[in-house]
Amino acid sequence: xxxxxxxxxxxxxxxxxxxxxxxxxxxxxxxxxxxxxxxxxxxxxxxxxxxxxxxxxxxxxxxxxxxxxxxxxxxxxxxxxxxxxxxxxxxxxxxxxxxxxxxxxxxxxxxxxxxxxxxxxxxxxxxxxxxxxxxxxxxxxxxxxxxxxxxxxxxxxxxxxxxxxxxxxxxxxxxxxxxxxxxxxxxxxxxxxxxxxxxxxxxxxxxxxxxxxxxxxxxxxxxxxxxxxxxxxxxxxxxxxxxxxxxxxxxxxxxxxxxxxxxxxxxxxxxxxxxxxxxxx
Numbered sequence: 001x002x003x004x005x006x007x008x009x010x011x012x013x014x015x016x017x018x019x020x021x022x023x024x025x026x027x028x029x030x031x032x033x034x035x036x037x038x039x040x041x042x043x044x045x046x047x048x049x050x051x052x053x054x055x056x057x058x059x060x061x062x063x064x065x066x067x068x069x070x071x072x073x074x075x076x077x078x079x080x081x082x083x084x085x086x087x088x089x090x091x092x093x094x095x096x097x098x099x100x101x102x103x104x105x106x107x108x109x110x111x112x113x114x115x116x117x118x119x120x121x122x123x124x125x126x127x128x129x130x131x132x133x134x135x136x137x138x139x140x141x142x143x144x145x146x147x148x149x150x151x152x153x154x155x156x157x158x159x160x161x162x163x164x165x166x167x168x169x170x171x172x173x174x175x176x177x178x179x180x181x182x183x184x185x186x187x188x189x190x191x192x193x194x195x196x197x198x199x200x201x202x203x204x205x206x207x208x209x210x211x212x213x214x215x216x217x218x219x220x221x222x223x224x225x226x227x228x229x230x231x232x233x234x235x236x237x238x239x240x241x242x243x244x245x246x247x248x249x250x251x252x253x254x255x256x257x258x259x260x261x262x263x264x265x266x267x268x269x270x271x272x273x274x275x276x277x278x279x280x281x
Contacts, residue, residue, distance in 0.1 A: 082150065082259055113225050113265035115148070118165070120260055130172040130192065130254075131158070134165045136262060141165040144223050146263040152229035152251025153177070153217060154260060165262075170230070171195060171254055178218035179230050184208060187218045190230060190248065196255065198231055198248040205244055209236045215248060225265060 118141075122133035132154075134147070145157040147167050155175060159166040168175050175192040179200060188203040203209060213233040219226025229251040239245030 113263045115261040116264050118147070118260050118262050120257060121164075123257070125195075130169040130175075130195065131155075132167050132169065132257075134167060134260065134262075135163060136165045137163055141262055146224045146228075148228060148261050148263060149252040149257055150259060151253065152231065153224060154252050154254070154257070156223050157262075169254060170198060170250065170252075176221075177224055177230070178220040179215045180218040180226075181207070181209060181233075182214045182216060183210075184213070187220070188246070190215070193247070196250065198250055200246040200248060201239075201243060203244045203246060204242060205238065207244070209233060209244055209246060211235060222267075225263060 116136075116139075118134040118136045120132060121135050124131045124133075134141070140163060141157050141160050143157055143160065145165075147154045147156060153170060155167045155169040155172070157165045158168045169192070170177065170190065171192040171194065173192050173194065177190045178187060179190040180187050181203065184203075184207050186203055186207045188200040190198055190200050193199045200215065211233050215230040215232065217224035217226060217228040217230060231248040231250045233246055234249040235247045237245045
């Protein structure tokens with residue numbers, strides 16, 4: 001046998017003896033053998049990595065389930081908020097009507113109108129006539145039918161074509177509506193003053209008007225039911241010797257309209273109002 005092979009055989013025997021000794025020797029840090037202890041120390045980090053990966057995967061699955069549950073809950077809450085805002089529109093008119101009728105008139109009190117959803121399909125932001133177009137469904141719409149958003153009045157229908165209706169916004173300079181200052185209980189004429197602006201005329205200067213006072217529809221123009229939110233007073237200045245010059249911040253956000261609704265209500269007979277049945281003059 002060559003000296004080289006002899007050295008290799010001797011080295012193998014030595015390594016084998018070391019493994020046998022390590023297998024029999026006890027680990028001073030535990031009850032296992034020294035060889036088992038070395039193996040466990042070498043593989044422990046890998047085990048911890050595998051366990052951490054499993055926990056992270058389980059956490060990600062739980063997070064996805066929680067996110068899906070939150071999204072479903074948010075959808076339900078948004079639907080509830082929309083319905084509550086619609087109810088508030090109806091109750092705002094009912095509250096004002098109730099307060100006045102409770103003085104002893106003995107008349108029956110009710111909201112007087114229903115809200116029918118419509119879909120906004122076009123918003124004219126460029127022309128002088130501030131308007132939008134609605135898809136009102138197969139039931140159609142009538143001229144001078146009031147249109148509201150979740151927070152307040154938007155305008156009135158001025159033209160119809162089948163399931164489509166064109167709406168003149170309150171902010172249009174040709175638009176007008178009868179309004180009531182809730183605090184002062186005085187009426188005035190609201191008119192459009194351009195994009196996002198409203199003004200009120202014919203409120204006497206002796207009437208106390210303050211910034212923040214709420215305005216609602218007066219119900220005297222044959223278009224809007226009484227008590228719908230219109231806006232709040234933004235500024236009050238002397239307009240003339242007799243009347244205030246009042247600017248109003250609209251209740252409805254015309255720059256970001258959400259759901260819109262047609263107001264359905266019973267109207268007085270045309271013979272008494274001088275209006276056609278389709279709402280025209």
